[in-house]
């Protein structure tokens with residue numbers, strides 16, 4: 515009997531914050547495999563801020579998801595059957611599999627996962643795309659030196675929490691900016707950050723001045739907007755600003771707020787550079803090995819926020835923009 519596949523499709527192009535009516539949940543049978551293909555049962559789906567950009571009809575690093583398409587998503591699953599010599603049934607794999615229960619692939623862009631290294635959800639988190647973003651964004655673009663002051667925003671999130679922990683491993687002073695007392699407490703007391711700033715209740719510029727008395731050498735920017743401007747006013751000579759994301763701007767219906775304080779780059783001979791994690795794909799295996807080693811030594815922790823049920827996608831996705839997620843946001847779709 516044919517397997518049934520529930521899929522979450524884009525029904526309308528969202529304006530501002532996505533609404534439940536921008537999505538439709540459909541069911542269709544899984545077709546037979548052709549030569550060279552594999553059938554993957556999806557277990558965990560990664561919910562990422564970048565998905566907001568993928569459903570906007572504007573030029574980006576990937577073409578937009580079209581109305582009626584299955585929503586694009588990174589995911590992790592187990593191979594049910596394979597007609598591809600490189601994969602066998604039972605293998606755990608990850609790739610761009612979509613928001614659905616089953617995916618058929620020809621193997622392109624599919625990576626094998628070793629579940630003995632870490633629990634499955636960690637392979638979409640510290641050992642997955644967000645971890646790679648933190649690793650290469652901080653080390654390649656941010657170039658921290660021991661003793662540097664590193665500031666990171668969305669600091670309790672999937673990317674930010676890893677940035678801060680790697681910066682500590684590299685002997686930097688680390689200040690995280692996050693929303694709410696619980697997140698601030700976590701990054702200092704569980705992850706070893708030197709200080710935390712709750713941007714929802716504290717005045718960010720004043721707090722940064724207090725916690726970064728020698729200025730800011732590296733800023734890993736996940737949020738953009740006003741926080742970027744506050745940091746720019748306090749950078750030190752030769753500072754590096756990593757433009758990783760600008761989540762405060764993703765649901766804007768008006769123009770994106772750019773940095774007003776950009777002349778601080780001139781005065782301080784500083785740089786601000788964008789980074790895209792997929793540019794580093796050939797180097798992922800080396801980074802995963804090093805990060806898995808840090809995890810095994812207890813120096814790098816992974817925290818996931820898991821929501822159960824494919825049908826929860828529309829409301830769960832919004833947690834990224836309200837800050838309701840505490841750790842890497844993932845949907846659990848099935849048991850292994």
Ligand SMILES: NC(=O)c1ccc[n+]([C@@H]2O[C@H](COP(=O)([O-])OP(=O)(O)OC[C@H]3O[C@@H](n4cnc5c(N)ncnc54)[C@H](OP(=O)(O)O)[C@@H]3O)[C@@H](O)[C@H]2O)c1
Nearest residue numbers: 563647668671672673692693736759760761762790791837
């Ligand atoms: N360049 C790349 O290749 C690449 C790859 C992956 C991710 N990214 C970017 O990295 C950033 C973090 O992504 P993630 O996956 O790690 O997500 P995440 O941090 O786990 O979740 C998003 C967090 O952003 C914070 N946030 C939401 N709205 C905000 C606002 N208006 N002002 C300040 N903070 C706000 C919330 O935390 P609080 O509760 O602390 O507000 C929320 O929990 C995003 O900008 C994303 O686009 C870039």
